[in-house]
Amino acid sequence: MTVEKTDTLVVGGGQAGVAMSEHLSKLDVPHIVLERNRIAEKWRTGRWDSLVANGPAWHDRFPGLDFDDVDPDAFAPKDRIADYFEAYAKKFNAPIRTGVEVKKVERNVGKPGFTIETSEGVIEANRVVAATGPFQRPVIPPIAPQYDNIQQIHSADYYNPEQLPAGNVMVIGAGSSGVQIADELQRAGKKVYLSVGPHDRPPRAYRGRDFCWWLGVLGEWDAEAMKPGTEHVTIAVSGAHGGKTVDFRELAHQGITLLGMTKSFDNTRVTLQPDLVENIANGDKNYLELLDAADAYIERNGLDLPEEPEARKMLADPDCLSNPLLELDLAEAGVTSIIWATGYAVDYSWLKVNAFDEQGKPKHQRGVSSEPGVYFVGLPWLSRRGSTFIWGVWHDAKHIAGHIATQLTYSNYKDPSQR
Ligand SMILES: Cc1cc2nc3c(=O)[nH]c(=O)nc-3n(C[C@H](O)[C@H](O)[C@H](O)COP(=O)(O)OP(=O)(O)OC[C@H]3O[C@@H](n4cnc5c(N)ncnc54)[C@H](O)[C@@H]3O)c2cc1C
Secondary structure: OOOEEEEEEEEOOOHHHHHHHHHHHHOOOOEEEEEOOOOOHHHHHOOOOOOEOOOOOOOOOOOOOOOOOOOOOOOOEHHHHHHHHHHHHHHOOOOEEEOOOEEEEEEOOOOOOEEEEEOOEEEEEEEEEEOOOOOOEEOOOOOOOOOOOOEEEEHHHOOOHHHOOOOEEEEEOOOHHHHHHHHHHHHOOOOEEEEOOOEEOOOOEEOOEEHHHHHHHOOOOOOOOOOOOOOOOEEOOOOHHHOOOOOHHHHHHHOOEEEOOEEEEEOOEEEEOOOHHHHHHHHHHHHHHHHHHHHHHHHHHOOOOOOOHHHHOOOOOOHHHHOOOOEEEOOOOOEEEEEEOOOEEOOOOOEEOOOEOOOOOEOEEOOEEOOOOEEEOOOOOOOOHHHHOHHHHHHHHHHHHHHHHHHHHHHHOOOOOOO
8 A cells, every 4th residue: 555745734714724824835835735625615504694794804814815806895705615615725825625534643653753544544754733624513511402393403404594494593703694694584483482501792893993803903813811700701793784783682672582691401391591681681781892992092193083972882682681591491482493603622532632621621832732743723712812713814924834843854864974
């Protein structure tokens, strides 16, 4: 059997794999990227049909290419984003092989490097970069009940309102996915119950600048660690309908019933946490803090940006917020489907190396793992808050490629007797 050899094998051809390939190419590091589906497949088929980028086109892109057919302040549709990464990879002839799955990576014994089993044979590489994404395995919490007559899906399997049975719907989780899906279902004529946990909700825009710009100039995208106690705080933003601030009161006035966190199920009775008011209040606090920080930045820098006092006005509390439900009977409420917008976990079952802690989380520093020769890219907080996002992964990939190139220099060193 012939064994193909390369210096660096990148697993995954999403945006992280494309960014890795660009930086490795620039540094002349021989490499191959293996992608089991197509380039940026998750943007093509792993998201709901109407999804657009959460950030404007000037921001949610790599530095080397504009979205030439999307207004810089508009939000690119998901298929356009997939096309963008395909075009980007073509631009520098990225050595990406699609339709090839990595089944197993093991460290070689008695010689350097790794042996990689793929669906198309064996490859040996000195280094392996896991670019398989931050959101690999949809997570539904163990409280989920078994139902015959209520359809339950994860947000990863939601595409459009037509796929759901007739009847009302409960959406559990109100981060960017849950909140957008709930809004879409409500607009499609469904009665929606939305279970809301702790969240940040930045204004879509303030005083003429998008929140992506504000987080950038205020240094928040570059924050290196989460603020203590914010581990379970999701971010509720949306580029849908031209980009609007996520406002839970507005959603409720539209007809969505807001609920606290979902605690447990007993047959069709759902018990809810008494935390809705607190979660909404903390989201408001986060929103107002950003406005304050933006005002202070404008003042400090003497910027001429239009005042926007109306951004501080909150709508009246809807009834579901004044009198939050602590229980919901799904049968009585006519709920025929539940969408779990409860996030994702990573899955490195194919990576058989000693690079994980007791909880199975990758051990690394800015993507350089504790296991020499193994690298991770695209993970939440890999180096900073922006690490899972389009622009952030590009910068992390640059750092990792730099580390790899340095190691390659050491590997290639020959002493005078070898030269
Ligand atoms: C609903 C949603 C909306 C988002 N919106 C935005 C946004 O607007 N802006 C933004 O910046 N970010 C957004 N993100 C975050 C992030 O940009 C995306 O999740 C993005 O897809 C991550 O890219 P990635 O390359 O790290 O991972 P992925 O896109 O998941 O790519 C990983 C690739 O690895 C492949 N793979 C996995 N295992 C193997 C294997 N064993 N062998 C070979 N190939 C393998 C997969 O097929 C996949 O193509 C969003 C995320 C979600 C879930």
